[in-house]
Amino acid sequence: MSLSVFYGVLCGVFLALLILVLRLVTVLRAVTDCKPGKKGSVCVLVVAGSGGHTTEIIRLMESLSQVYTPRHYVIADTDKMSEDKIRAFESSKVKGDSPAQFTVHRIPRSREVRQSWSSSVLSTLYALLYSVPLVFRLRPDMVLCNGPGTCIPLCAATLLLGILGLKRVLLVYVESICRVESLSLSGKILYHFADYFFVQWQPLQTRYPKSVYIGRIV
Amino acid sequence: MNTSTMNSVFVTVGSTCFDDLIASMTSDEVVKALVDRGYTDVVLQVGRGSFVPDPQSCPGLRLEAFRFKESIAENIQLADLIISHAGAGSCLEALGAGKPLLVVVNDKLMDNHQVELAKQLQADSHLLYCTCSTLSQTLRDMDLSTLRPFLRGQPQKFASFMDKAVGLV
Secondary structure, X not given: OHHHHHHHHHHHHHHHHXXXXXXXXXXXXXXXHOOHHHHOOOOEEEEEOOOHHHHHHHHHHHHOOOOOOOEEEXXXXXXXXXXXXXXXXXXXXXXXXXXXXXXXXXXXXXXXXXXXXHHHHHHXXXXXHHHHHHHHHHOOOEXXXXXXXXXXXXXXXXXXXXXXXXXXXXXXXXXXXXXXXXXXXXXXXXXXXXXXXXXXXXXXXXXXXXXXXXXXXX | OOOOOOOEEEEEOOXXXXXXXXXXXXXXXXXXXXXXXXXXXEEEEOOOOOOOOOOOOOOOOEEEEEOOOOOOHHHHHHOOEEEEEOOHHHHHHHHHOOOOEEEEXXXXXXXXXXXXXXXXXXXXXXXXXXXXXHHHHHHHHOOHHHOOOOOOOOHHHHHHHHHHHOOOO
């Protein structure tokens, strides 16, 4: 009796996983239908990693017009400097008395520099527990990230939004200018899930044909 | 051609900890190499390093050291040579200011991806790179006149692409 229950449960789990995978594939294919700009504004969730990652993402954000609003920046809880850089950048954008259209949020850091790979999986899962409610609340039109570990749980949460049929979020990944011949770990993972995957050097575009290469953009 | 008698070097490690570089900068061989090339002043930005050298650490050179500043743009502008860790932000800031740049790669980092960028930019003659162990030799042998200007990246291309992608145009 208990054996047939066991097989029943196993089939159920297998079926659920199959449905999730099929949903993921369907969602990933739907990029051309996803045009959030048509409604007049694009809400962006910006993942700001530490150090140079933040500098690069701010250079990208500087180029985007005011249509990309509101902007929700997400940083790791142990990051002390990115918030200052973000606030300095945003205050330079404000014209006259218009209220600032941005927020800053913190989630647990997925991985510290030199942290072992195995413990990184655990800390990333922990970050996911924070990312899912945050992303489900913000419902961005687009996620912009450039490689810090912080982006993995956030991108996973936005994929989940799509899989559950709640919202199709555009996933835009810009690999750091540091990456000339090889992708970062986040890049290797998100290459398969991003809607637009930018690389900044020709050799990478050749190795990763689905990527977008339009020269150096930071 | 810089005819001033004040030749200054600005050393930056960005937001990282790079004790080996800071220690190398205060070592006898490096100090001698700098003095022999006519440098008179050194400013060390040590970031999260475990120690901040005191101003007496480089006899023969005027030394200033600090951890962080809101902006190092002024330090970069005043420098005649920039010695930097291989972080992209620091490199781009130095190259963007048109200053000669010597990048020191930290070979203790886990997967040293930073060396890829340094190699490419050296191949394109925008900077020179070395490690802490080859720093003094590089300072002795380097020919900064071979360096070529670095053109800034174009984020506006990213913006145009994204405007089309999201359906704004």
